[in-house]
Amino acid sequence: xxxxxxxxxxxEVHEVGICQQCGGCVSFCNSIENEVIDFKEPNLPxxxxxxxxxxxxxxxxxxxxxxHLLDEDLNKTFKFSDFSLMPIGFVDNIYxxxxxxxxxxxxxxxxxxxxxxxxxxxxxxxxxxxxxxxTKSPFSREAIIAKSxxxxxxxxxxxxxxxxxxxTVQKFxxxxxxxxxxxxxxxxxxxxxxxxxxxxxxxxxxxLGIIPSExxxxxxxxxxxxxxxxxxxxxxxxxxxFKIKFKNIKRINIKENLIIELKDHKxxxxxxxxxxxxxxxxxxxxxxxxxxxxxxxxDISFGGLGSPDKxxxxxxxxxxxxxxxxxxxxxxxxxxxxxxxxxxKKMKEKIIQFSQFKLERNK
Ligand SMILES: Cc1cc2nc3c(=O)[nH]c(=O)nc-3n(C[C@H](O)[C@H](O)[C@H](O)COP(=O)(O)OP(=O)(O)OC[C@H]3O[C@@H](n4cnc5c(N)ncnc54)[C@H](O)[C@@H]3O)c2cc1C
Ligand code: SF4
Ligand code: SF4
Ligand code: SF4
Numbered sequence: 432x433x434x435x436x437x438x439x440x441x442x443e444v445h446e447v448g449i450c451q452q453c454g455g456c457v458s459f460c461n462s463i464e465n466e467v468i469d470f471k472e473p474n475l476p477x478x479x480x481x482x483x484x485x486x487x488x489x490x491x492x493x494x495x496x497x498x499h500l501l502d503e504d505l506n507k508t509f510k511f512s513d514f515s516l517m518p519i520g521f522v523d524n525i526y527x528x529x530x531x532x533x534x535x536x537x538x539x540x541x542x543x544x545x546x547x548x549x550x551x552x553x554x555x556x557x558x559x560x561x562x563x564x565x566t567k568s569p570f571s572r573e574a575i576i577a578k579s580x581x582x583x584x585x586x587x588x589x590x591x592x593x594x595x596x597x598x599t600v601q602k603f604x605x606x607x608x609x610x611x612x613x614x615x616x617x618x619x620x621x622x623x624x625x626x627x628x629x630x631x632x633x634x635x636x637x638x639l640g641i642i643p644s645e646x647x648x649x650x651x652x653x654x655x656x657x658x659x660x661x662x663x664x665x666x667x668x669x670x671x672x673f674k675i676k677f678k679n680i681k682r683i684n685i686k687e688n689l690i691i692e693l694k695d696h697k698x699x700x701x702x703x704x705x706x707x708x709x710x711x712x713x714x715x716x717x718x719x720x721x722x723x724x725x726x727x728x729x730d731i732s733f734g735g736l737g738s739p740d741k742x743x744x745x746x747x748x749x750x751x752x753x754x755x756x757x758x759x760x761x762x763x764x765x766x767x768x769x770x771x772x773x774x775x776k777k778m779k780e781k782i783i784q785f786s787q788f789k790l791e792r793n794k
Contacts, residue, residue: 434489435498437468437479444497450476451717455632456491459641474660494635496628497720501635508638509728509748518786519746520727523753525775526745527738527768528760534580538587540684541735542743544765545651546583548731549622551759553578558648561622576621620648626655627723634728649751652729654736654744654782656685656707656789657718665713673705686735687785707788722793724786731756736785737778742768744778 435443437456444450452470457477460467465484468477468491479485493500506512510521528544530536535543535550549561560578565586577583623633630652636644661669670676675691684690689710691703726732730752737744745767747753759765770778 434487435492436487436489437485437491440492440495440498441476444495445476448716449497449720451496451628451715451721452476453496453628453632455494455496455629455636459490459494459632459636459644461488461490462486490639490641493639494632494641496631496635501638504638505631505634505728509634511727514722514786514790517727518783518790519725519779520723520732521748522779523747523749524756525737525778526747526756527742527770527778528745528765529742529768531764531766534584536741538584539741539743540587541686541733541738542741542765544743544745545624545653545733546587547764548651548755548759549577549624550580550583551762551764552622552649552755557620557755558622559619561624561651563624619646621646622649622651623647624651624653626653626658627726627728628655628721630726630729631723649731649755650729652726652732654725654732654734655721656724656785657710657714657721659689659710659713660715661713669713672709673703675703684735687781720793722790724789725782734782737781739768744782 437460440450440456452474454470454477457468457470462484465481467479467481467485469480470477471480492498511517528542530539530543530547532543532547532550535547537543539546546563549558549563552558553560560576560582562574563577563583563586565573565575575582575586577586623630625633630650633644633647633650637647666677675693679693679695680691681694682692684692688704688706691705693703725734725746727748730747730749732746732748734744735742745756747756760767
């Protein structure tokens with residue numbers, strides 16, 4: 432049987448319009464030193480740069496989240512069968528938690544739990560840093576490695592100067608291709624924070640034993656209903672449709688809606704909520720083909736959905752994830768609401784409902 436290679440990804444993924452631009456193929460190309468493939472244009476799939484040096488090994492095809500070749504193996508490892516039977520994957524336990532660190536809580540998207548956990552893992556020397564996404568503007572992020580509390584807070588986008596960026600940046604993207612960053616930190620123990628499509632690629636590489644996936648100590652997965660893409664035209668359309676000026680946006684959160692906090696907002700009552708249905712025009716096209724809402728292959732998944740304001744929903748999935756959450760709860764660095772099984776059931780039902788909305792969209 433002919434091995435499928437990058438050429439086939441172009442035909443079957445790029446040309447069909449379903450490339451998620453995760454950067455997995457670029458980061459883990461077997462001939463990376465020859466720069467065979469790379470991103471040439473922002474917001475477009477990667478391309479051949481040096482076709483002659485392609486080893487035709489097929490690694491890029493195997494690990495692409497849109498080819499699903501390794502699903503059977505991954506499903507065994509992560510106790511998953513099918514989205515119709517397990518829309519939110521295997522759940523070891525579910526919590527609703529908040530950081531006890533006032534800075535992480537203040538700057539956190541929800542309960543500031545992800546950053547608190549990363550900081551704890553760094554302090555305990557379990558990891559040397561984490562690949563996270565730094566906010567450049569409300570709808571634009573870039574991947575960075577955070578090695579300290581200061582880096583983590585800095586990445587949360589609290590010192591944005593959006594007005595100047597609006598003049599120079601032509602495109603805004605909530606999606607961050609963070610996988611290519613792994614190349615630069617080959618021999619470090621890292622945590623990786625990512626959306627379901629990114630965590631999927633990492634798991635494929637770990638499954639195949641491809642370096643540098645082995646330096647990922649833990650996968651912290653974010654829930655992800657969809658991601659957004661704005662060029663100048665869409666930006667203007669968005670501003671007119673929702674009567675919001677981009678430059679007045681202080682922060683965004685994605686929960687059961689897109690939640691926009693304006694710079695001059697006073698109380699949570701005047702946060703602007705926009706439903707996903709109204710945001711169809713701004714969704715990244717690749718997200719339309721994605722089924723996973725809760726990050727089923729992560730060690731631990733995090734989202735806002737299911738929890739009260741300023742709390743994070745935490746789903747432990749693997750033994751590693753479970754042990755780490757137990758350890759940090761014991762330290763008192765995060766506080767978990769004491770919720771009984773009926774509340775947990777309700778939380779799960781809500782999350783399942785959104786997973787099903789996403790699956791419906793996919794049909
Ligand atoms: C694109 C996107 C879509 C989401 N959609 C939903 C949704 O539909 N429903 C829902 O309930 N929750 C969603 N979430 C998750 C939610 O917004 C919070 O990230 C999550 O609840 C954790 O909150 P926290 O306060 O504990 O995290 P924090 O302590 O604030 O830490 C969040 C960490 O994630 C990193 N980060 C943020 N964005 C990215 C990114 N794109 N790639 C890699 N790292 C990143 C930050 O740098 C930070 O280190 C989404 C997140 C993202 C990024
Ligand atoms: S060398 Fe292998 S991984 Fe790289 S582009 Fe060619 S087939 Fe893909
Ligand atoms: S691995 Fe990621 S970037 Fe590469 S073709 Fe697949 S979806 Fe696109
Ligand atoms: S919806 Fe899917 S494809 Fe889109 S960013 Fe989220 S995980 Fe990736």
